[in-house]
Amino acid sequence: MAKLREIYAGNTMIGVNRFPDRPEFKWSEYQCRNGQTRWAFDGRLYPGRWNILDGHVCFAYDDIAEGTMYCFDVYDDGRGGYKLVDAMEPDLGFVVFVNPLPGDPLNVQKLDGGRCEDPTS
DSSP states (O other): OHHHHHHHTTEEEEEEEEOSSSOOEEEEEEEOTTSEEEEEETTEEEEEEEEEETTEEEEEETTSGGGOOEEEEEEEOSSSOEEEEESSOGGGOOEEEEEEESSOTTOHHHHTTTOSSOTTO
């Protein structure tokens, strides 16, 4: 659990979602240290929450599926990135590939007025 928190907390993920039956899509997301997250996709910013629960990394977004929590098993891809597989339905074929970037180099926080982090944390 500590390893997952180290990977995510205060870092940006660049990712691609792959589905067996529809086109893939790319996105970026900044995981605030305080458990908030900002997912940038298709020209929009989706605020939400992230957490580590039962060894899974989990996300919920205010404007997506009424805040439904989505949890993933995380596997090291051996190339500096990670493969995420839906923890509840791993046989669906839905896979997320992410590459972590330290900090917030894409300034995702600024897109949201910089409200993500408490500067004293």
